[in-house]
Amino acid sequence: TLEVGLLTDKSDNKCDPATCGRRMFLASLIIASKYLQDRNYANSAWSKISGLPVKDINAIERRFLILINYNLFIKDSTFKTWTNFLSSRICSSGSEVKQKVVFSKGEDQQFVECQA
Incomplete structure (x- = not known):
């Protein structure tokens, strides 16, 4: 990819x-x-x-x-909004293969598993 x-x-x-x-x-x-x-x-x-x-x-x-004005920091709220958006797009993609997706920022990890 x-x-x-x-x-x-x-x-x-x-x-x-x-x-x-x-x-x-x-x-x-x-x-x-x-x-x-x-x-x-x-x-x-x-x-x-x-x-x-x-x-x-x-x-x-x-x-x-x-x-980006050299601003590399991403706020937690922005990261969570983005991962929620990506998760919904992945799960609604219509693909027959649903995957477990892991998003991580620092020590925090968000697991998303699409339901069949």
Whole structure:
């Protein structure tokens, strides 16, 4: 699934990072990884994964941080609202395979099990 999430449109090399959803999604993955993990991928690894040059990875990372005003903290209420939204979308997706989903923030974990 990570590979699908990192899919980039290579034909649009002039994509403005501020308006390109795929690149901003990639930037959010990179920044979340760096924020949450003690050991994470270097931007050169993200470059290989995404197919974007390292200079573009650096640029979208900086742009994303500027757009969020370097505020990486997520309030508990915001996190719970988001996980409830995702849970409802996952459970109502119509998929025949219902999964147990785990969302976690710090020490807290929220388990969601869709009913068949």
